[in-house]
Amino acid sequence: xxxxxxxxxxxxxTFSASAQQALGPGSGIVSPEINPDNSVTFRLRAPKAxxxxxxxxxxxxxxxxxxxxxxxxxxxxxxxxxxxxxxxFVVDGQRMLDPSNVHxxxxxxxxxxxxxxxxxxxxxxxxxxxxxxPHGTVSxxxxxxxxxxxxxxxxVYTPAGYEDNPKAKYPVFYxxxxxGGDEDAWSDLGRTAQIMDxxxxxxxxxxxxxVMPNGVYFNQAAPGAAINMxxxxxxxxxxxxxxxxENSFPxxxxxxxxxxxxxxxxxxxxxxxxxxxxxxxxxxxxRYPKTFGxxxxxxxxxxxxxxxxxxxAVFAAxxxxxxxxxxxxxxxxxxxxxKLKEYCENKGYPVTYYESDGAHIWRNWRVYLTxxxxxxxx
Amino acid sequence: xxxxxxxxxxxxxTFSASAQQALGPGSGIVSPEINPDNSVTFRLRAPKAxxxxxxxxxxxxxxxxxxxxxxxxxxxxxxxxxxxxxxxFVVDGQRMLDPSNVHxxxxxxxxxxxxxxxxxxxxxxxxxxxxxxPHGTVSxxxxxxxxxxxxxxxxVYTPAGYEDNPKAKYPVFYxxxxxGGDEDAWSDLGRTAQIMDxxxxxxxxxxxxxVMPNGVYFNQAAPGAAINMxxxxxxxxxxxxxxxxENSFPxxxxxxxxxxxxxxxxxxxxxxxxxxxxxxxxxxxxRYPKTFGxxxxxxxxxxxxxxxxxxxAVFAAxxxxxxxxxxxxxxxxxxxxxKLKEYCENKGYPVTYYESDGAHIWRNWRVYLTxxxxxxxx
Numbered sequence: 001x002x003x004x005x006x007x008x009x010x011x012x013x014t015f016s017a018s019a020q021q022a023l024g025p026g027s028g029i030v031s032p033e034i035n036p037d038n039s040v041t042f043r044l045r046a047p048k049a050x051x052x053x054x055x056x057x058x059x060x061x062x063x064x065x066x067x068x069x070x071x072x073x074x075x076x077x078x079x080x081x082x083x084x085x086x087x088x089f090v091v092d093g094q095r096m097l098d099p100s101n102v103h104x105x106x107x108x109x110x111x112x113x114x115x116x117x118x119x120x121x122x123x124x125x126x127x128x129x130x131x132x133x134p135h136g137t138v139s140x141x142x143x144x145x146x147x148x149x150x151x152x153x154x155x156v157y158t159p160a161g162y163e164d165n166p167k168a169k170y171p172v173f174y175x176x177x178x179x180g181g182d183e184d185a186w187s188d189l190g191r192t193a194q195i196m197d198x199x200x201x202x203x204x205x206x207x208x209x210x211v212m213p214n215g216v217y218f219n220q221a222a223p224g225a226a227i228n229m230x231x232x233x234x235x236x237x238x239x240x241x242x243x244x245x246e247n248s249f250p251x252x253x254x255x256x257x258x259x260x261x262x263x264x265x266x267x268x269x270x271x272x273x274x275x276x277x278x279x280x281x282x283x284x285x286x287r288y289p290k291t292f293g294x295x296x297x298x299x300x301x302x303x304x305x306x307x308x309x310x311x312x313a314v315f316a317a318x319x320x321x322x323x324x325x326x327x328x329x330x331x332x333x334x335x336x337x338x339k340l341k342e343y344c345e346n347k348g349y350p351v352t353y354y355e356s357d358g359a360h361i362w363r364n365w366r367v368y369l370t371x372x373x374x375x376x377x378x
Numbered sequence: 379x380x381x382x383x384x385x386x387x388x389x390x391x392t393f394s395a396s397a398q399q400a401l402g403p404g405s406g407i408v409s410p411e412i413n414p415d416n417s418v419t420f421r422l423r424a425p426k427a428x429x430x431x432x433x434x435x436x437x438x439x440x441x442x443x444x445x446x447x448x449x450x451x452x453x454x455x456x457x458x459x460x461x462x463x464x465x466x467f468v469v470d471g472q473r474m475l476d477p478s479n480v481h482x483x484x485x486x487x488x489x490x491x492x493x494x495x496x497x498x499x500x501x502x503x504x505x506x507x508x509x510x511x512p513h514g515t516v517s518x519x520x521x522x523x524x525x526x527x528x529x530x531x532x533x534v535y536t537p538a539g540y541e542d543n544p545k546a547k548y549p550v551f552y553x554x555x556x557x558g559g560d561e562d563a564w565s566d567l568g569r570t571a572q573i574m575d576x577x578x579x580x581x582x583x584x585x586x587x588x589v590m591p592n593g594v595y596f597n598q599a600a601p602g603a604a605i606n607m608x609x610x611x612x613x614x615x616x617x618x619x620x621x622x623x624e625n626s627f628p629x630x631x632x633x634x635x636x637x638x639x640x641x642x643x644x645x646x647x648x649x650x651x652x653x654x655x656x657x658x659x660x661x662x663x664x665r666y667p668k669t670f671g672x673x674x675x676x677x678x679x680x681x682x683x684x685x686x687x688x689x690x691a692v693f694a695a696x697x698x699x700x701x702x703x704x705x706x707x708x709x710x711x712x713x714x715x716x717k718l719k720e721y722c723e724n725k726g727y728p729v730t731y732y733e734s735d736g737a738h739i740w741r742n743w744r745v746y747l748t749x750x751x752x753x754x755x756x
Contacts (some may be wrong), residue, residue: 030609048471054649093426096474102487102601102609109480130605135520135529143511151513160520163637199629221479227508229493231408231480259541 027236029072031100032087032115036057038079042087042101047071049091056087057363065089082125084191085365105188107362108180109232114339126198127370128191133201134160138193140183141226143255147248152214153221154252155183157193158260159200161205169263172209172256172378173294174249175282175369176273179241180234182222183214186369189362195370206377208270209260213252215277217244245280253291265293267320272296272374275333275366286310289317294376298322298368303336304343311340315349317365321375322351325368329359392492407450409478410493411467416457416494420465421478424448434465435741441468460503460568462744464490478697483566485740486558487610504576505748506569507554510739511579512538516571518603520559521633525626527578530592531599532630533561535571536638537578537585547641549755550587550634551672553747554651554658558612561592562598564747567740573748584755585636586648593655595622623658624665632670643671645698648754649673652743672754674701676746677738681714681720689718691716693727699753700729703746707737 031043042054044065052065052073058080062093065073086105089096091211097104098113112288118126129242136159145152162170175192186192192210198207220226257260273281278300285295286307295314304311314322322344326337337353344351356364409421420432422443430443430451436458442545464483467474477480477489483492496504514537523530539550553570555563564570572590576581598604634640649670651659656678663673664685673692682689692700700722704715715731722729732749734742 046472091472092470094424094469094472094474095477097489099473099488100609102484102489103607104489106480110477111475111480111482130603131597131604132529137517137519139515139517141541143513151510153513163519213506225508227510229481231478280740335387 004058015263018337024279031098032135032335034115034117035076038078038081038117038119040080040085041074042089042098042114043099044073044091045071046073049073051092053090054087055090056085057361058085058087062090062158068237070122080117080119081365082117082119082123083363084114084116084125084128086114088112095377107185107189108234108355124370129368130194131198131201133274135197136160136200137162137195138187139153141255141259143251145248145251147216147251148244153225154255155185155187155212155239156256157187157196157210157212157231158258159196161207162209162261168210169261169268169270170207170209171261171263171270172211173270173272173376174211174213174281174284175244176215176271176275176277177212178277180216180232181277182216182219182232183212184222186210186212186348190366190369192369195366196373199373203236205373207261208373209256211252211256213271215241215245215280217241217248218361218362239358241276242280243263243281246283246305266290267293268377270294270296270321272298272323272369272372273300274298275301275360278302278313285314285319286324289314293320294323294369295319296325297322297337298372299327299330299333300324300337300367301333302340304339308343311343311349312347315344315347322349323354323372323375324351325354325356325364327356327358327360329357331359333360407478411491412495413454414491415497416459416497417455418458418463418493419452420467420476422451422467422469422476423449424451424469427451429470431468432465435469435739436463436464436465440468455497458495458497459613460495460497460501461741462492462494462503462506464492466490485563485567486612495526501746502745506744508572509576509579511575513575514538514571514578515540516565519633521629523626523629525629526595526622528598530542530734531561531603531663532589532591533565534590534634534638535565535574535588537574537587539585540587540639544639547639547646547647548585548587549641549648550589550638551648551650551751551754552589552591552630552659552670554591554593554623554655556651556653556655558594559655560594560597560608560610561590562600564588564590568744568747570747572750573744577748577751583751585642586751586755587634588662589630589634593619593623593651595619595626619654620658620661624661627662627666637700644668644695645671646755648672648674648677648699650701650747650750651678652676652746653679653738656680663692663697663700667691671698672701672709673697673699674703674750675715675718676703676743676748676750677705677708678710678715679711680718682717686721689721690725691726694721700727701732701750701753702729703732703734703738703742703749705734705738705742707735709737711738 033041053062055062065075101113136214139156271281278297282302326334411419431440433440441454479491517534649659656675660680704712720729
């Protein structure tokens with residue numbers, strides 16, 4: 001005890017004298033604060049500002065904040081349902097993150113402050129939070145892609161117990177991001193590890209390996225993990241990515257099947273993805289119809305004309321699940337998804353179609369993942 | 379080709395109609411821009427601002443930016459040496475990150491924009507960048523700590539080739555963070571994976587496993603990976619962390635030695651850490667003098683009085699390396715480090731003492747890691 005006290009005193013003295021680690025805002029500001037009724041209060045100290053607003057997906061438009069004592073601006077929402085929410089402040093027209101909240105995520109090139117709210121067990125927000133359940137491992141691994149001529153990075157989720165059961169063989173779900181995304185998108189924005197941990201702990205999903213590669217063929221890795229510092233954009237993945245990802249997918253599967261203890265075959269292999277990744281999943285199922293027993297298109301950028309024969313080949317291989325999820329307001333993508341669905345229905349091909357509110361947003365893709373993962377490998 | 383074109387057009391149409399993925403600033407602003415002479419230009423569009431400044435570790439104090447066309451403020455530094463630099467903007471007194479730069483890191487509760495500059499191969503900045511060398515794996519794993527009564531998260535670096543050589547046994551370096559840090563600190567702020575990849579590729583460091591646990595005994599994990607959303611602070615780790623980490627360290631080593639193919643024994647086991655982690659490393663070497671053959675104190679919060687006998691026991695076990703690194707301006711910590719060094723020298727104990735410029739900063743800790751890692755397991 002004496003020793004601890006000594007060190008404590010020494011630490012206090014030391015840090016007051018020479019600390020140059022960032023000490024955080026140290027302002028005593030709490031933001032966001034989740035209130036007992038599940039309303040949320042945002043706070044920002046900005047004594048020189050004339051106008052401060054908060055913009056987030058908890059409400060449409062921009063919300064005016066009110067200045068109080070000490071130049072602290074506040075805004076309190078209505079009570080909210082369980083969800084992962086995104087927001088930012090606008091200070092005299094300048095967008096900024098919440099300096100009192102370390103939690104944020106990056107979508108393409110934009111960082112946004114976030115918080116999760118769990119109104120009750122089992123709501124959406126609950127699945128995105130960390131609970132006291134067994135946790136899987138999230139690894140950032142590099143594999144060689146001779147087809148693309150480069151080393152590439154991917155994120156791999158292995159479920160709790162994987163390392164302790166080297167003789168068990170696990171099914172694999174290849175999960176693909178959208179245009180402008182990278183191998184961190186599903187684990188960060190998508191909360192994949194949390195969703196999988198919670199579903200598996202509840203017995204609602206089978207333990208599985210989730211492989212999240214980088215789907216932009218000319219990028220090795222996410223910003224910070226790649227050779228050159230770069231600013232990701234949406235545009236840079238529009239052209240060849242689908243075809244190049246189709247071509248090089250064997251490199252990914254070869255790496256996974258040789259480095260993990262994997263149950264092989266279509267009954268144990270799923271592919272799914274959002275937006276561009278949905279398009280890639282659709283194309284991969286056409287290119288390799290006997291490889292994937294489960295296919296998920298999450299707001300997938302798909303079109304049917306010219307691909308009817310390829311769809312026939314997909315269903316000739318009798319996939320266990322062909323799942324299409326799309327938002328009601330995602331007009332073009334919804335129209336094309338419905339055309340795909342109707343073609344299948346007319347042919348007697350079993351497809352599962354799920355329509356949610358909203359459009360082309362991560363809030364939907366987390367839900368689609370939560371639903372789709374429960375249907376796999378059963 | 380036709381198919382690619384069709385999908386490209388469809389994507390373009392779709393995104394203009396319904397995209398709600400964040401599209402990035404889309405402003406055409408490039409910031410920071412590294413110029414051919416290794417000066418760096420910062421840019422921020424802030425047409426309504428009266429005063430815009432940039433503050434960073436490339437220069438002392440705050441630098442005034444100049445407004446140009448379209449409300450874009452700029453500042454260009456002098457030519458810089460290779461390094462990882464941190465900076466932020468100050469817009470009419472309000473601190474903000476650079477919205478044109480996705481690269482940032484978090485120290486305790488503060489996010490800061492960053493960039494690396496590699497003036498020439500082998501300079502400091504070069505080691506922090508990703509190069510075309512074999513890359514190790516960075517995993518976020520959970521282990522059970524019965525001693526602390528909770529599941530806890532740690533970050534583990536395994537070197538390139540580890541997975542392909544299951545019969546090879548690798549030495550282990552336990553690398554500990556400072557007060558207010560967590561299991562992400564060394565991999566993010568410390569660029570551990572990049573430093574190790576580059577040193578190993580150059581043949582300057584042995585392939586080794588680097589284990590980065592969470593050294594705050596009552597936190598399970600970093601913000602976002604932990605059960606409760608929380609705002610990390612410096613203060614919360616000042617009291618019991620050293621003793622609790624000493625007590626519970628066997629849980630960490632047991633997990634590593636049972637889940638990785640590890641070369642055991644003091645000759646294959648190192649411990650080192652920064653600030654509070656240096657204190658913990660010092661204490662761990664005293665508690666388990668035969669366990670660690672290599673000990674590194676990076677600006678370690680250490681003191682000698684009352685621990686002379688424990689130091690004698692450490693050196694009775696003949697460590698292969700006892701390394702002390704500290705900054706010239708880190709006054710109290712330097713004074714105590716020198717006292718420790720002088721005690722050892724008077725006793726004839728071999729210690730290696732390294733003094734750098736500066737004080738208690740990550741810039742020094744990355745350098746200490748780069749130096750220390752080259753001396754291990756040889």
